[in-house]
Amino acid sequence: MSVGGERSRRFLAERARSMRASEIRELLKLTEGRDIISLAGGLPDPQTFPREELAEIARRVIIERGNQALQYSPTLGVTEFRRVLKEFLSSHGVTVNSGDDVIVTTGSQEALYLIAKVFVDPGDVVFVEAPTYLAALNAFRHYGAYFKSAPLDDEGMRTDVLEERIKEARREGRRLKLIYTIPTSQNPSGVTMSLERRKHLLELAEEYDLLVVEDDPYSFFTFEPVEAEPLKTLDKSGRVIYLGTLSKILSPGLRIGWALAESWVVTALELAKQSVDLHSSTLSQFIAAEAMRKGLVDKTVEKARTIYKEKRDVMLESLEEYFPNSCRWTRPVGGLFIFAYLPEGLDTKAMLPEAIERGVAYVPGASFFAEGGGENTMRLNFSYPTKEQIREGIRRLGLLIKEKVGG
Amino acid sequence: MSVGGERSRRFLAERARSMRASEIRELLKLTEGRDIISLAGGLPDPQTFPREELAEIARRVIIERGNQALQYSPTLGVTEFRRVLKEFLSSHGVTVNSGDDVIVTTGSQEALYLIAKVFVDPGDVVFVEAPTYLAALNAFRHYGAYFKSAPLDDEGMRTDVLEERIKEARREGRRLKLIYTIPTSQNPSGVTMSLERRKHLLELAEEYDLLVVEDDPYSFFTFEPVEAEPLKTLDKSGRVIYLGTLSKILSPGLRIGWALAESWVVTALELAKQSVDLHSSTLSQFIAAEAMRKGLVDKTVEKARTIYKEKRDVMLESLEEYFPNSCRWTRPVGGLFIFAYLPEGLDTKAMLPEAIERGVAYVPGASFFAEGGGENTMRLNFSYPTKEQIREGIRRLGLLIKEKVGG
Numbered sequence: 001m002s003v004g005g006e007r008s009r010r011f012l013a014e015r016a017r018s019m020r021a022s023e024i025r026e027l028l029k030l031t032e033g034r035d036i037i038s039l040a041g042g043l044p045d046p047q048t049f050p051r052e053e054l055a056e057i058a059r060r061v062i063i064e065r066g067n068q069a070l071q072y073s074p075t076l077g078v079t080e081f082r083r084v085l086k087e088f089l090s091s092h093g094v095t096v097n098s099g100d101d102v103i104v105t106t107g108s109q110e111a112l113y114l115i116a117k118v119f120v121d122p123g124d125v126v127f128v129e130a131p132t133y134l135a136a137l138n139a140f141r142h143y144g145a146y147f148k149s150a151p152l153d154d155e156g157m158r159t160d161v162l163e164e165r166i167k168e169a170r171r172e173g174r175r176l177k178l179i180y181t182i183p184t185s186q187n188p189s190g191v192t193m194s195l196e197r198r199k200h201l202l203e204l205a206e207e208y209d210l211l212v213v214e215d216d217p218y219s220f221f222t223f224e225p226v227e228a229e230p231l232k233t234l235d236k237s238g239r240v241i242y243l244g245t246l247s248k249i250l251s252p253g254l255r256i257g258w259a260l261a262e263s264w265v266v267t268a269l270e271l272a273k274q275s276v277d278l279h280s281s282t283l284s285q286f287i288a289a290e291a292m293r294k295g296l297v298d299k300t301v302e303k304a305r306t307i308y309k310e311k312r313d314v315m316l317e318s319l320e321e322y323f324p325n326s327c328r329w330t331r332p333v334g335g336l337f338i339f340a341y342l343p344e345g346l347d348t349k350a351m352l353p354e355a356i357e358r359g360v361a362y363v364p365g366a367s368f369f370a371e372g373g374g375e376n377t378m379r380l381n382f383s384y385p386t387k388e389q390i391r392e393g394i395r396r397l398g399l400l401i402k403e404k405v406g407g
Numbered sequence: 408m409s410v411g412g413e414r415s416r417r418f419l420a421e422r423a424r425s426m427r428a429s430e431i432r433e434l435l436k437l438t439e440g441r442d443i444i445s446l447a448g449g450l451p452d453p454q455t456f457p458r459e460e461l462a463e464i465a466r467r468v469i470i471e472r473g474n475q476a477l478q479y480s481p482t483l484g485v486t487e488f489r490r491v492l493k494e495f496l497s498s499h500g501v502t503v504n505s506g507d508d509v510i511v512t513t514g515s516q517e518a519l520y521l522i523a524k525v526f527v528d529p530g531d532v533v534f535v536e537a538p539t540y541l542a543a544l545n546a547f548r549h550y551g552a553y554f555k556s557a558p559l560d561d562e563g564m565r566t567d568v569l570e571e572r573i574k575e576a577r578r579e580g581r582r583l584k585l586i587y588t589i590p591t592s593q594n595p596s597g598v599t600m601s602l603e604r605r606k607h608l609l610e611l612a613e614e615y616d617l618l619v620v621e622d623d624p625y626s627f628f629t630f631e632p633v634e635a636e637p638l639k640t641l642d643k644s645g646r647v648i649y650l651g652t653l654s655k656i657l658s659p660g661l662r663i664g665w666a667l668a669e670s671w672v673v674t675a676l677e678l679a680k681q682s683v684d685l686h687s688s689t690l691s692q693f694i695a696a697e698a699m700r701k702g703l704v705d706k707t708v709e710k711a712r713t714i715y716k717e718k719r720d721v722m723l724e725s726l727e728e729y730f731p732n733s734c735r736w737t738r739p740v741g742g743l744f745i746f747a748y749l750p751e752g753l754d755t756k757a758m759l760p761e762a763i764e765r766g767v768a769y770v771p772g773a774s775f776f777a778e779g780g781g782e783n784t785m786r787l788n789f790s791y792p793t794k795e796q797i798r799e800g801i802r803r804l805g806l807l808i809k810e811k812v813g814g
Contacts, residue, residue: 043478043479044478046473046474046477046478049473049474049477049478051469051470051473051477052470054469054473054477055465055466055467055469055470055473056466058462058465058466058469058690059462059463059465059466060462062458062461062462062465063458063459063462066453066456066458066461066462067453067456068660069660070453070456070458070461070658070659070660070661071450071451071453071456071658071659071660072450072654072659072660073660105684106513106684106687106688107684107685107686109682109683109684109685110683110684113682113683113684135681135682135685138681138682139682142682247479251477251478251690252477252478252479252689253475253476253477253478253479253480253688253689253690253693254477254688254689254690255513255684255686255687255688255689255690274542274545275516275520275542275545275546275549276516276517276520276683276684277512277513277514277516277517277520277662277683277684278514278516278542279514279662280513280662280688281513281660281661281662281687281688281690281691282659282660282661282662283465283658283660283661283662283688283690283691283694284688284690284691286660287690
């Protein structure tokens with residue numbers, strides 16, 4: 001380890017001692033490229049990118065279809081890509097009804113933002129999982145959402161608690177708006193919702209007339225079969241807005257996501273998108289259409305599945321080996337993350353500077369909880385680091401935790 | 408002309424008879440691909456796209472730098488592209504101060520949206536040109552802007568009127584926020600602001616402590632030399648936010664724009680962008696960096712300049728030949744549009760269905776005026792149609808107008 005590395009760790013650790021939540025992200029940004037093992041990110045493994053094939057597709061698309069691929073395109077998305085995308089979704093178990101439509105977005109982050117822009121007015125209640133995806137919370141928060149959350153267990157969102165929270169919100173006279181969920185390989189927890197819970201969630205949405213936002217970046221590459229179908233497919237009343245993305249099944253750099261929903265919803269999102277960015281990259285959409293049509297997405301998914309399964313297993317084994325018995329963690333069937341619960345009383349945010357000093361970073365879990373709590377949790381990424389880094393990172397973390405708990 | 412063409416014209420004309428402003432856009436969308444000459448669009452001529460070179464750049468970028476080019480990238484933009492971009496701007500007369508920074512956006516539309524999101528609170532006064540860019544009005548409007556406008560003449564925005572409007576807004580006790588201007592080859596008017604007016608505008612901004620948003624998609628390919636420097640370069644107090652885009656100087660399909668400003672402004676825009684779309688296409692940014700570095704943007708600009716100058720000249724000649732003497736129009740030194748003023752009393756929105764029936768479309772000018780008026784104006788695009796279409800389109804329009812005014 002270089003002296004420079006040592007010095008920069010000290011510097012970063014210093015900064016970490018007195019920081020607010022938004023600063024954690026900034027700090028973790030700085031750890032990139034240093035000799036710190038980062039289990040904090042959420043990046044796909046570049047090994048999964050089909051470079052040769054994408055290079056050839058990009059070249060041909062520009063040569064043969066450049067007049068369209070390099071031009072402005074409709075706000076809804078490139079017509080041809082939308083057609084191929086609907087076929088892709090249908091053939092992967094996501095029901096596309098005749099009254100449905102799809103809009104292409106600049107990553108699924110933009111879809112979340114547009115949904116918040118269109119549907120959330122200040123004070124509207126948005127029901128979320130605890131923990132949940134931070135960037136979704138931020139998008140809803142920007143438009144004044146009031147959050148009520150339900151915890152997760154091994155079967156996903158506790159819909160019994162969700163029901164209580166809905167009733168509570170109603171008693172409080174609040175305006176109920178939507179349920180946001182990542183049912184498969186949830187971020188940050190890695191948990192997958194059981195079929196029974198999915199059905200219960202939809203029943204509640206039906207009974208209390210709520211929209212459901214199903215955020216689904218991960219279901220196409222689970223490592224083990226998932227019996228539960230997407231909410232979009234189980235839904236009988238057209239209240240699910242289904243979000244997807246190419247980021248984990250082809251390339252995040254294309255920055256292509258989508259929302260599939262009843263066409264009145266899509267039209268509202270289209271209008272909102274018009275003033276936000278007019279449309280998403282035309283070139284990316286042409287490349288994506290070709291990649292889907294040629295089966296390159298399916299091929300990439302196969303490769304990602306193998307790579308991530310191995311890495312997940314290494315992380316699970318390492319946790320077993322190095323973390324004290326007083327910790328527990330999730331066993332995801334997909335996605336990019338394992339979520340760990342340390343003994344009550346340990347504060348992972350306070351512990352982060354020490355971890356960085358020892359050359360390992362993670363995301364403290366508290367900011368994933370919309371209503372507070374989770375101070376003893378951490379999110380651990382297994383997709384980007386190498387297997388050696390995973391093992392060594394978990395070893396260092398384990399040692400640190402053992403010192404803290406004296407175990 | 409086919410019967411189908413005739414029939415679809417009738418159908419579209421029918422729809423046009425009773426429509427609201429937002430429906431005009433929808434209608435014009437429908438004219439695409441029919442045998443209607445559209446002078447309504449704002450698309451670059453695909454002839455200007457350097458397909459061969461971009462295809463090769465895309466291929467190489469993905470093969471050689473795929474691990475980064477296909478991956479997530481920072482919200483501010485790809486570091487390398489931002490560096491190349493700053494050099495490009497500097498070498499083209501746009502001053503980049505040491506305290507400045509640049510953020511990459513999903514088209515310059517997103518930059519406009521982020522500026523509105525960050526700076527405009529309900530009731531804030533935004534000063535604009537009359538007419539001005541419709542999508543900018545929509546972005547500001549979304550955040551509750553109160554518009555005050557100043558008309559254009561051959562030297563651009565009437566800054567004497569701007570001064571009156573600023574004083575008026577102050578007397579009314581309103582909160583003054585920013586001036587939005589497209590100083591060079593303005594959209595929709597095609598007018599370029601004189602140096603004297605630019606200086607006056609900046610003096611006013613200084614005196615009344617206003618931000619200035621300089622929207623500059625066109626200044627890199629004016630057909631005749633423009634003596635006036637960018638406001639960003641003339642500005643001495645760091646109050647100009649300078650917006651640019653690749654859409655007219657390389658390819659709109661890459662969907663890459665930028666904002667250059669003091670770094671505190673850029674940091675605020677970065678934070679806003681985080682929840683909107685996280686970042687813009689990484690691949691597009693890698694392609695753009697290579698294209699700028701290799702001089703491909705400059706080469707494209709040269710080609711565009713020649714093509715558009717010829718088309719502009721054909722449109723000016725045709726207007727001279729076919730429009731009645733009671734009309735006047737702008738003589739742009741750049742950009743994509745000519746703006747025509749018909750005799751008072753003529754309503755271009757009411758006239759549009761008849762124009763479509765005769766196989767020519769344009770954009771009625773009224774919606775470009777933030778405070779109303781302009782019912783007798785129209786925007787005419789010369790970049791996309793062929794020279795033959797321009798001549799024939801203007802001939803048909805001229806005939807129609809002559810019938811209306813009886814001469």
